[in-house]
Amino acid sequence: MNRLSGLRVWVTRPxxxxxxLCDAIEAAGGHALRQPLLAIEAPTDPAGSDRGLNSAAGxxxxxxxxxxxxxxxxxLRPDxxxxxxxxxxxxxxxxxxxxxTGRKVLAPTVDTTSEGLLALSRFDNxxxxxxxxIGGEGGRTTLADTLEQRGAEVGKVAVYRRQPxxxxxxxxxxxxxxxxxxVITSGEALTHLAAITPAALWPDLRARQLVVPSERVLKRAQDLGFNTMPLRPPRMDDAAILETLARCPAAGHGIGRGSA
Known part of the structure; x- marks a missing residue:
């Protein structure tokens, strides 16, 4: 199966x-360019995170x-x-x-974002x-802010940190x-890419197709001046990303740009 024949995909995931995802791209005939924009590291205060998990358990x-x-x-806490x-x-x-956990997990099936989770009936009241x-250090506060506004007692445990x-x-x-x-999997990764790209490279970068995780990141890409409308998979799992990559104009046409 060569749905991605010739398509060269920069995968920016940690x-x-x-x-x-890289293996799936290459199995479909594409070429994966492996270069993360973020690294996942232990939290700044592992002991504090462990205490937070102890509290979160109940x-x-x-x-x-x-x-x-x-x-x-x-x-942090195998048990x-x-x-x-x-x-x-x-x-x-x-x-x-x-x-x-071996347990049932509640998750949005259509809008797989914080806003989608907040729209579930479980979090109406x-x-x-x-x-x-449970998340990383920093990041958006939409979940916490909205749940607090709806009357919940909200806490956060940071169990990792993202480093550029x-x-x-x-x-x-x-x-x-x-x-x-x-393939851009977070707004933080796109922001970092924008910050490290020299002015001389911007015209070429803006000409590239993006695959993004949310409407928010799509709008950020448009604000940055990307020429082509970013593509947004229905979910950010490997299968959905692969289907979205197959819709790229260069997919299946043997187009390449040399080697990195």
Missing amino acids: VAQAEA ADDLIFTSANAVAGAWR FRPTGQLAAVGAATAAALRAA PAGRRVMI VTPSRPRLQALVAEADVL
């Missing part, structure tokens, strides 16, 4: 999450914001056994959480419930020259 609801959050929680309702922002996070959000990865200038030039499309 290393641990990138390999399966919460009414536990919301995991990413597969990295699931991995980070069980890396973690939460008793409350489990929820996940996206399909990949839900799958990781089911694998870790969380007043009086204790909700713990900056390729050398020659490496960055080569990637921009070669890639037909970039």
Whole structure:
């Protein structure tokens, strides 16, 4: 099957999450350019995170914001056994959480974002419930702010941190020259890419097709001046990303830009 024949895809995911997608791209006839823009590291205060998980175990609801959050929680506390309702922002996070717990996980099926999770009936009226959000350091506050406004008692446990990865200038030039499309999996990654791209490279970068995770990141790409409308998969799992890549104009036409 060569649905992606000739398509050169820069996968910007952190290393641990990138390999399966890269393998799928190459199995479909494309060429994966492996270069993360973010790295996943241990939280700044592991002891504090461990205490937070101890408190979170008895919460009414536990919301995991990413597969990295699931991995980070069980890396810090292998015996973690939460008793409350489990929820996940996206399909990949839900799958990781089911694998870790063997339990049912609540997750949006259409809008796999924080806003999509908040639209579920479980979170219409969380007043009086204790909700713990398990995620990374920093990031958006939409979940916490909205749940607090709806009357929940909200806490957050940071179980990992994202650190920017900056390729050398020659490496960055080569990637921009070669890639037909970039898979951007967070607004933070896009912001970092914009910050590290020299002015001379912007015209070439803006000409590239983007695959983005949400409407918010799509609008950010438009604000940055990308020439082609970014593509947004229905979910940010590997299968949905692959289907979206197959819709790129260069897919299946043997188009390449050299080698990075």
